[in-house]
Amino acid sequence: MSGDGEAAVAAVERIAERIEAERSHLTQLDSAIGDADHGGNMARGWAKAADAARELDAPDPEAVAQTVGKTLMSEVGGASGPLFGGSLVFAGAELADGVTAETAVAFAETYLEKVQDRGDAQLGDGTMVDALTPAVHTFKKSIETDERPPVESLARAVDAAERGVAFTVPLRARKGRASYLGWRSVGHQDPGATSTLFILEELLQTAAHHRDEPIPEVAATSPTIPDADADESDDSKGESDSEGAA
Ligand code: ADP
Numbered sequence: 001m002s003g004d005g006e007a008a009v010a011a012v013e014r015i016a017e018r019i020e021a022e023r024s025h026l027t028q029l030d031s032a033i034g035d036a037d038h039g040g041n042m043a044r045g046w047a048k049a050a051d052a053a054r055e056l057d058a059p060d061p062e063a064v065a066q067t068v069g070k071t072l073m074s075e076v077g078g079a080s081g082p083l084f085g086g087s088l089v090f091a092g093a094e095l096a097d098g099v100t101a102e103t104a105v106a107f108a109e110t111y112l113e114k115v116q117d118r119g120d121a122q123l124g125d126g127t128m129v130d131a132l133t134p135a136v137h138t139f140k141k142s143i144e145t146d147e148r149p150p151v152e153s154l155a156r157a158v159d160a161a162e163r164g165v166a167f168t169v170p171l172r173a174r175k176g177r178a179s180y181l182g183w184r185s186v187g188h189q190d191p192g193a194t195s196t197l198f199i200l201e202e203l204l205q206t207a208a209h210h211r212d213e214p215i216p217e218v219a220a221t222s223p224t225i226p227d228a229d230a231d232e233s234d235d236s237k238g239e240s241d242s243e244g245a246a
């Protein structure tokens with residue numbers, strides 16, 4: 001399990017480097033439909049998170065996830081800090097017995113559930129949920145139903161997230177700052193969905209490296225998304241979809 005803890009620290013370091021490399025790209029996306037702070041917020045938060053993870057004495061995956069989550073909550077700020085960080089604190093508890101295909105699915109599901117609890121965004125609202133939802137559902141189906149190996153399942157999840165990010169472009173944003181623009185948000189890629197994809201790509205790289213396995217080519221397949229009826233019952237709690245809600 002200590003190997004998994006070290007891999008978790010390595011994952012955080014990799015993510016921090018990638019986010020730093022994408023800082024201006026993320027800021028550029030956020031300047032089109034937000035306030036141009038997503039790159040800076042995330043780069044600062046992940047750099048501090050990597051420091052905090054490195055400082056852990058005997059890192060295990062749960063401690064790493066929770067330390068990173070707390071650091072992101074306090075350092076990233078904006079709408080996205082509590083979403084990335086708070087969800088990671090909760091999801092980290094799923095890794096108490098280490099990282100297996102089964103606990104990884106539970107981690108992913110809890111993470112998505114907490115993002116949606118906090119942010120109240122549904123699939124199609126033009127947020128990070130549009131990258132996460134297909135990724136998490138594709139990962140779960142690949143592991144549980146198709147019984148594919150973990151690295152391949154994660155590769156499929158990354159592929160699904162990539163298409164989820166592309167899917168945010170034609171959407172009208174209905175949550176977060178971008179929703180203030182109404183129809184003018186159409187035609188822009190969501191910054192939080194994009195940073196979520198980068199994080200998943202680095203998790204895949206770390207997992208493949210840690211397990212000493214190649215990353216398989218995954219043929220573009222339809223991402224798995226939740227049942228539309230199940231989604232509607234979730235929606236029916238009187239949540240308003242109104243455009244100007246601040
Ligand atoms: P802020 O909007 O406060 O400046 P950031 O720029 O760091 O925060 O993050 C913006 C990203 O946060 C958006 O691109 C979107 O993906 C995500 N986001 C904002 N509000 C929500 C929400 N309610 N649910 C899910 N994601 C959200």
Ligand code: MG
Pocket residue numbers: 030034035036037038078177
């Ligand atoms: Mg912003």
